[in-house]
Amino acid sequence: MSIQNMINELTSRRSVIEQGNEEAVKKLHADSKLTARERIEELLDTNSFVEIGAFVQHRATDFNLSVKDTPADGVVTGYGTIDGKLVYVYSQDVTVLGGALGEMHAKKICAVYDMAMKMGAPIIALLDSTGVRLQESTDALNGFGQIFLKQTLASGVIPQITAILGTCGGGATIIPSLSDFTFMTKKATNLFVNSPNSLDSKSETLETIASADFHSKETGIVDFVCQDETSLLSEVRNFVNLLPSNNFEESPIFDTNDDLNRASSELNDIVTEDISAGIDMKVVISQVADNNLFVETKANHAESLITGLIRLNGQTVGVVANQSVDNDALLTSIACNKGAKFVNFCDSFNIPVLTFTDVAGYSATVAEEKSGISKAVSKLLCAFAGATVPKVNVVVGRGFGTAYVAMNSKHIGADFVYAWPNSKVAMMNSDSAVKIMYADELDNSKISTKEINNKTAEYEELQASPYAAASRGYIDDIIEPAATRKRVIVALEMLYSKRESRPEKKHVTV
Structure with missing residues (x-):
């Protein structure tokens, strides 16, 4: 056979693989969905994708699988760039055996993980699969195990981003849970371990236990919910740009046209005499951020604690803030778990952490006690205390009790703590403190209302004032709100x- 014939054969074989099943592709397009390859093309820079393993096929023969053609074995793998940054990607092809995972399918995914780890580049998973390939049974289970192992080894080394673009069921749901961030479209997507008809409650549906809305609000598995596939892939592109490629890189720094000395009079206006009214932290964050841009993670989950990324003078910075408007400024278990995971991510990838604190204590409910709120608080505290990245805290309202201690306070290692002049830092609010200290006198009517008011004012001055905390070195400076940025x-x-060494150990045990 001449070389030209060989080239023609190569071209023909590659064309068959890339074009896929025409009828299946038409059905996808009719449902307003993209193919596995179209998703990659939309995600990456134009003409930057290089496919790896295009000619891989399954080798199983049981249950007539040998007669079924599986182009690329149902997953497109390779690498490319996003705004010039190297990334690795795999995209499951639902037109090939429903995108079900088998032995060779898994080996392809593991291969790109190995390359991503060697090159120190982010990896992006585009999931759309009916689950495990039953015909391959234990080989498929081994495939899942190998992928989970690669994800575990990659955790904290390279960013792992997952997008749910169809069905993700059974064991495959562990993939997004092992990832750093997960995106999901609102429609035509499901994420579930057990299908609704197998649950003890027969009233549940895919909409109630498997939708993007459910997982963004209830479980917190999904960080970002997008209208459609195109907008999702665009948001993934933007998000990847905010992150370093690996744990050896510093937090990215970009050119910015926003004045680093920009003052915000709106932050002065946001301060009120009634500290219990709370402060809308999203306004605070946006006023401080470059060009007022804030990318919030898990926006619909545990809304009493805000997490996300901003740029400050061009540098990517992680933000954690108590959302005290409509939330009573109280920490909850799910909020603490949300915050701990985010702080750990920032610390792993050298992203400085900025906190805005307005916390009055812990949520006092039976449900919180049953959930073990102290354990959740310990995880948040441990994440802040263990982080060695630059840590700055701005107390914009209340800083009460051990809830304040857990919120990146000076006491657990914050590098700088600033406070607004309206803030209060104490064991609790002054009214409650005085009532406890003078409980006997109040019970016996030995102290007048006027005296109680005087004691409350005295407590405010001696114990709760930010100047009292600053006099002891617990606050580095008291600043005008407008000058926060x-x-x-x-x-x-x-x-x-900053370089900070810690005792040698494998990891914490909290």
């Missing part, structure tokens, strides 16, 4: 070369 940027610039 400038002061935080200056602090982070000073902390850029």
